[in-house]
Amino acid sequence: MTTGVLIGDEAKARAMDAADPLREHRALFNIPPASAARDPRAALTAHPGEPRAVYLTGNSLGCQPKAAREAVESELHDWAALGVEGHTHGRNPWLPYHELFRHTGARLVGARPGEVVMMNTLTVNLHLLMVSLYRPTASRFKIIIEDSAFPSDSYAVWTHAHARGVDPARAVVRLKPRREGDWTLTTDEILAAIEEHGPSTALLMLGGVNYLTGQWFDMPRITAAAKRAGCVVGWDLAHAAGNVPMDLHDWDVDFAAWCSYKYLNSGPGAVAGAYVHERHGQDAALPRFAGWWGNDPGSRFAMRPEFVPRPGADGWQCSNPPIFSLAPLKASLEIFDRVGMKALREKSLRLTAYLESLIDEINRDFAGGAAEPIQIITPRDPARRGCQLSLLYRRGSRDLLERLKTAGVICDFREPSIIRAAPVPLYTTFHDVWAFAKVLRDAVGADMTGNRP
Ligand SMILES: Cc1ncc(COP(=O)(O)O)c(C=O)c1O
The missing domain is CATH 3.90.1150.10 (Aspartate Aminotransferase, domain 1)
Structure with a gap:
């Protein structure tokens, strides 16, 4: 010694x-x-x-980018100077503010422009996306997650199954390492579970990087195997976004969501991200929980009762976004985009x-x-x-x-x-x-x- x-x-x-x-x-x-x-x-x-x-x-919680203060102060200034006119005449007009992330957000996770939107918080986004893409039937109703999933994900899938009239105890399959004392799952263990449960599984939803162990799952192989088995594939990217490079579109991932306060340094409770594959983004018939910000901007202010979803991930927005929370994200993503x-x-x-x-x-x-x-x-x-x-x-x-x-x-x-x-x-x-x-x-x-x- x-x-x-x-x-x-x-x-x-x-x-x-x-x-x-x-x-x-x-x-x-x-x-x-x-x-x-x-x-x-x-x-x-x-x-x-x-x-x-x-x-x-x-x-x-990531450290504060120095540019975050200026970004927030700039919006406070425009609010003071312009009041409601800031929606259209601010230096970064608030009406289309979320579009500032169209390209930076997409590049961050390897998506196409239009497949990513910044909105809400992570768990809320998982719920909204599951409303659309967890479609249980009598024979295909299971949801596969990791046993060491973040608790919020466990609650989300459990309550989703329950809300759809599916018994969560039957529906939720939790993947555990086979060997006593192992902390991480091997890719083979996950592929074997997909083989076993695939035909009865509606959704596989894992954390891209597990929050507890730091394991980065083999996202392309797991996605491909689950899709071959007929499952929808979603990823919780809380610990992956800004940490590891990804190609969500090319991997054919159906949906993903992440928070922005960790590796993305956008501050406590920062606005989260959501990715929806363009195949789903173009599908106006998908069920969803809609709000006016997801409506086609061309008819949004016509104030009609019928919902006309905007194509792409933008169509999942419900409310007009919190500008003072988006401003630090803008400052932060500019750094990611440069580097x-x-x-x-x-x-x-x-x-x-x-x-x-x-x-x-x-x-x-x-x-x-x-x-x-x-x-x-x-x-x-x-x-x-x-x-x-x-x-x-x-x-x-x-x-x-x-x-x-x-x-x-x-x-x-x-x-x-x-x-x-x-x-x-x-x-x-x-x-x-x-x-x-x-x-x-x-x-x-x-x-x-x-x-x-
Ligand atoms: C993997 C994972 N999923 C979900 C959450 C919940 O995030 P939120 O509170 O932003 O919904 C967290 C929070 O740390 C997390 O690490």
């Missing part, structure tokens, strides 16, 4: 930052001060010169591999013949994960989290005992990753030697 040795090489982390082609982008964000980890109330009045936190929780998912993914692969190598080093140094102290439950194959690594620390993840906070690290804890660390490529540095691993190493070292502070 080695103790007291500096992990890895700090100079190497600094050198990787210096060579990082995306290094300038960190300056576009407000990174909270280190006191936000230790004493959040003090952080509210922190001196701007205070050292910044090691912020590894962009998978929960592009390809460059982000390239850095992300390097950053997460670096974190993994430092944790492996801790495990090597402290294994002592027994199980490794920190288990990485996220897949080791970089193609099967985004930036997040989920860590299981058997000696107590909650306690470890407190020690991380004291050291100025912000990451999070999820039941049963998992610390999620997400080095996001837009603003996390290699040095941040090094600093996080150093705290981990000191904590593990103290636990293993009994020298707890």
